[in-house]
Amino acid sequence: MARGPILAVTWMNLRSLPARWGPALVAVVGIAGVVMVLTATLAIARGFKAALNFAGADDVAVIVRGGSSGELASSLLPTEADVILDAPGILRDGSGPVASPELYVLVDLPMRVSGTAANVPFRGIGPRGRTVRDHFRIVAGRMFTPGLYEVVIGRGAAAQFRGLKLGDPVRFGTQTWRIVGLFEDGGSVTESELWADVHVLQGTYRRLGVQSVRARLASPDALPRLAAALKADPRINVTVTTERAFYSEQSKTLVTLVTVLGTAISIMMGIGAIFGALNTMYSAVAARTREIATLRAVGFGAAPVVLSVLVEAVLLGLAGGILGGFAAWVAFDGIQASTLNFQTFSQLTFAFMVTPGVLLTGVLYAVLLGFVGGLLPGLRAARLPITAGLRAT
Amino acid sequence: MEAPLVEVRGLTKEYRRGDEVVPVLAGLDLDIARGDYVALMGPSGSGKSTLLNLLGGLDQPTAGHILIDGVPVEALDSDELAAWRARSVGFIFQMYNLLPVLTAEQNVELPLLLTDLSREERRRRARAALALVGLSDRATHRPRELSGGQEQRVGIARAIVTDPLLLLCDEPTGDLDRKAGDAVLDLFDALNREAGKTIVMVTHDPRAAARARRTLHLEKGVLAREES
Known part of the structure; x- marks a missing residue:
């Protein structure tokens, strides 16, 4: 035509x-x-x-109690955490294993838009918590000081919830904390969280153990080695995944x-x-x-x-x-x-x-x-x- | 003797209105010679417009045959009819039926878009047709910028630009004042006598019919009488 x-x-x-x-x-x-x-x-x-x-790295392993669907349902005793930190496949440097035992609790905060209470993740990270997160950086204020009741807040959390202002005191658990910094983590889910020193958080919430261990792998193919070693160890029962798989699930x-x-x-x-x-x-x-x-x-x-x-x-x-x-x-x-x-x-x-x-x-x-x-x-x-x-x- | 351009035999057209069958044409026979100029008259409902539409392949007969220049028009399917119309028929309407968004020249050029002519040639022919109807100076005007008589002359230019076998006119002066109507009829005279165009015109106007070579009167779907 x-x-x-x-x-x-x-x-x-x-x-x-x-x-x-x-x-x-x-x-x-x-x-x-x-x-x-x-x-x-x-x-x-x-x-x-x-x-x-974005939250998930392929060379970081997340280890939680066997059978638990997420960090909240998991718990690891201090001895179990020590077994994990000693396992093969985890990257080590002069200061020991590049890994962070972490406590994960939920706190109530009013949402900025509706005023209704929401569950906000409050995470206690170990001294090496930053080294297992590549995109983490403080954008305002400073990092919390280990041993003090100080928190840093994620950018997402700061935008979404009321009462999270840099420099302000805030009450969680039995303690008053001071907000000392604001962090970014490349737009990842971590930005929804509040962070403090794991030992301070354990004390506040009377916990002995942690909920998860994040560990940087010695090499990208070290995960099976780590998983096999932990599985073979009769002292513990844990699930090992990469961080990416963990979040995606x-x-x-x-x-x-x-x-x-x-x-x-x-x-x-x-x-x-x-x-x-x-x-x-x-x-x-x-x-x-x-x-x-x-x-x-x-x-x-x-x-x-x-x-x-x-x-x-x-x-x-x-x-x-x-x-x-x-x-x-x-x-x-x-x-x-x-x-x-x-x-x-x-x-x-x-x-x-x-x-x-x-x-x-x-x-x-x-x-x-x-x-x-x-x-x-x-x-x-x-x-x-x-x-x-x-x-x- | 030369075969007639149009041969109509036993032409019947019925419309259905629910269960009722309304007969419009009842076995009509008609010959139209090449170069003839025929006026079709008759009261409303006598079937003259229906006959014109059937001659132009705009409608299908219920029965009967229409042979135009050897082509059995009633046997063509919808696409063949469209192509045949483009080649063989030029329509002129009472309400001009120009396309409002196009200029006079573009309206005239319209049927040529269906040909293989180059753009230049199409324009040349459209301008020639406009010149023939005396509207060279209105080529770039749109229909709403023209008077009724001018619009109808553009319509005539569009009808003749493909040099068709047959010009079919449905009340071409029905919407025009006397002066403009006369100008249109003068054009038909010239097209018939000087260019040898075969024209069939439906009209209610006896003055228009008087310009034709012969006048056919339809009544109740058949030819009642003929005047020459």
Whole structure:
């Protein structure tokens, strides 16, 4: 088929768009709304994944009690922690094993937005806690002093919860602590936490042991060696994973839930938007009945007419997709939020990440909505009886 | 003797309205010679517009045959009909049916988009057709910037630009004042007498019919009488 007639009819169709801007705008805004929701949802899922993935290093092992699903359910006696620190496969330097026995408790803090109490992870790290975390850095104030009631707070926690101001005292357990620093950890889940000296935290909460040991591996392939050695040791029963696998396992349910729920909502909204697009394109066809009949009378075939309607619908979809994606990017990108990760019973802070991939998905979905919304009206346009159409007003 | 350009035999057209069958044309026979200029008259509902639509391949007959220049029009499918219309028929409508977003020249060029002509050649022919109807100076105007008579002349230019076998006109002066209507009829005279175009025109206006070579009166779907 010649391109000329198709281009000509499509071009004419688009040229008449300004005269029909009302319904067209309704379709564009409707689709934009759907794309905004889809983009936001995908941005949340992406943000979760980033927060949890980034937290995980492949050369750091997390050791918890055997069978426990996370740090909260785990407990290791001091003697057990010592056995772990002596195990093969852990990197050692002049100061001994590069590893950190850690205590993990939950404290209540009011959320900044709602004022309701939320579970915030409060972690006690060993003297070498920083050396098993590559991205950790203090961005304001200073690191806590071992032996003192001092805490440093994650950037995410500072943004999400009330009463966490640098320099202020804060009461956890039986003690008053002073907030001395603010830290970042590359946007990871760790930024949702508060940190203090593990021994001070043990004393406050009357714990003897710890919940986990983080250990830097001597080499990337040392994990099996470490796991085998600990498994063979009759004194302990522990689970050994890389940090990345540990976090990814902990977030699996949440990421799946957000993705599935968000996609389901987007599909349902999309069906609504298709009706909007259908309505718009049906009214566009109705408004152009005489033009279409005239073109058909002059000798234009059905195909250019169908295609012209489809192209218009797809372009409206594209406009909606770009508008919705842009709005989502302006409104959501980089926003810090938090939610309860019910696998760890603790609050997880994350940033909405409106990435190019997320935007592209939204725009493609919008184009699909436009296409589906234009198909039936396009076919109707091609089947309009010419003789009646010529007299339409 | 030369075969007629249009041969219509036993042409029947019925519309269905629910269970009711409404007959519009009832076994009509008609010959139109090459170079003829025929006016179709008759009361509303007599079938004259239906006959025109069937001749132009815009509608399908219930029964009967239409042979135009040897082509059995009723046997063509929708796409073949569209291609045949593009080559063989020029339509002129009562309400002009120009496309509002296009200039006069672009409206005239429209049927040529269906040909293999180059862009330059299409423009040259569109301008020539506009010159023929006396509207060279209105080439870049859009329909809403033209008077009714000018719009109809653009419509005529669009109908003749492909040099079709047959010009089919549905009440071409019905929406025009007398002066503009006369100008349109003068054009038809010239197209028929000087260019040898075959014209079939549906009209209610006896003054318009008087310009044709012959006038056919339809009543209740058949030819009632003929005047020459």
